Amino acid sequence: MNGPEKLDRFLLTDPQDVGCEQAMDLLDVYVELVAADPGAAARRYPGIAAHLAACGPCAEDFAGLLAVVTAATS
Amino acid sequence: MAIADVTVGGEFPGLLARPLDPESAEWVRSLTGTPAEREAAAARLHEVLLRIARSETRRRGDLRISGAELDDLAHQAAADALMAIASKVGQFRGESRFTTWAYKFVIFEVSTKIGRHFWRHPTVALGTEDWDRLADRFGLDPALEPEWRDLLDALHRAVDEDLTDHQRKVFVAIFVHGVPLDALAAKLGSNRNALYKTVFDARRKLRSVLVASGHLDNGSSR
Numbered sequence: 001m002n003g004p005e006k007l008d009r010f011l012l013t014d015p016q017d018v019g020c021e022q023a024m025d026l027l028d029v030y031v032e033l034v035a036a037d038p039g040a041a042a043r044r045y046p047g048i049a050a051h052l053a054a055c056g057p058c059a060e061d062f063a064g065l066l067a068v069v070t071a072a073t074s
Numbered sequence: 075m076a077i078a079d080v081t082v083g084g085e086f087p088g089l090l091a092r093p094l095d096p097e098s099a100e101w102v103r104s105l106t107g108t109p110a111e112r113e114a115a116a117a118r119l120h121e122v123l124l125r126i127a128r129s130e131t132r133r134r135g136d137l138r139i140s141g142a143e144l145d146d147l148a149h150q151a152a153a154d155a156l157m158a159i160a161s162k163v164g165q166f167r168g169e170s171r172f173t174t175w176a177y178k179f180v181i182f183e184v185s186t187k188i189g190r191h192f193w194r195h196p197t198v199a200l201g202t203e204d205w206d207r208l209a210d211r212f213g214l215d216p217a218l219e220p221e222w223r224d225l226l227d228a229l230h231r232a233v234d235e236d237l238t239d240h241q242r243k244v245f246v247a248i249f250v251h252g253v254p255l256d257a258l259a260a261k262l263g264s265n266r267n268a269l270y271k272t273v274f275d276a277r278r279k280l281r282s283v284l285v286a287s288g289h290l291d292n293g294s295s296r
Contacts, residue, residue: 004225006212008290011281013274020267028170028178055270057185057255064130064181069174 014054018047023058031065035073098172105163116156122173123180124152130184138195147191151183158183189256203250205230211249225289232283241276244269
């Protein structure tokens with residue numbers, strides 16, 4: 001990816017993005033779905049998937065909770 | 075409902091609470107039981123939350139915190155998460171296991187406390203704007219500067235001329251100075267959702283300006 005493409009990707013916003021509050025409200029539900037079937041989770045909650053792809057802090061929380069849940073069930 | 079339509083709130087139709095699994099039901103029962111039951115359950119839960127807070131701070135790494143200070147952060151996160159859980163246990167609807175719901179609170183507390191801690195040892199100076207840092211942050215190759223210099227300059231102009239004062243302040247702090255979003259929220263007395271919405275609107279406006287000026291192609295817009 002060249003420079004303009006990188007900047008363009010950064011500026012692009014996804015209209016499905018639900019924002020931090022709604023994504024975090026359902027983070028526990030989403031994480032359990034991802035642990036069971038990542039594809040199904042993104043299909044059921046595309047707005048959360050879009051948000052986690054764009055928001056670093058929420059993606060970090062998602063990764064942390066998924067790590068805990070995955071460790072607990074393995 | 076997407077962030078483009080609302081600032082906060084909204085609902086997910088079709089998400090229905092289900093009967094609690096036995097372990098979740100026992101957590102809810104004991105945390106809302108007699109004082110002795112509540113105390114015992116809170117002690118058990120705190121032990122688990124502290125373990126998770128410690129593992130989460132280790133997982134995040136590179137926090138410029140270590141030793142007793144890091145352990146203190148984990149203790150504070152576990153204690154505050156327990157208080158939040160105790161006050162909200164009546165709102166638990168069983169959409170996930172109780173433990174997953176409860177663990178979410180301690181993960182959030184770790185994030186918030188790391189954000190606040192940033193200002194104890196800040197690694198950025200907010201006074202001077204060095205826009206070439208933006209090139210570094212996006213991994214733009216100095217050898218290919220002719221490819222991206224004009225676009226970066228146009229972006230800088232658009233930030234100065236087309237964003238509101240608040241959008242500009244937030245955009246520059248996060249993307250030029252590299253302040254973590256949670257740390258900026260702590261400094262401004264704001265919250266993650268509000269600042270993300272500010273950045274979201276700023277990105278959309280900046281892209282629109284750059285497309286209109288011919289610096290970006292509208293074709294890749296979603």
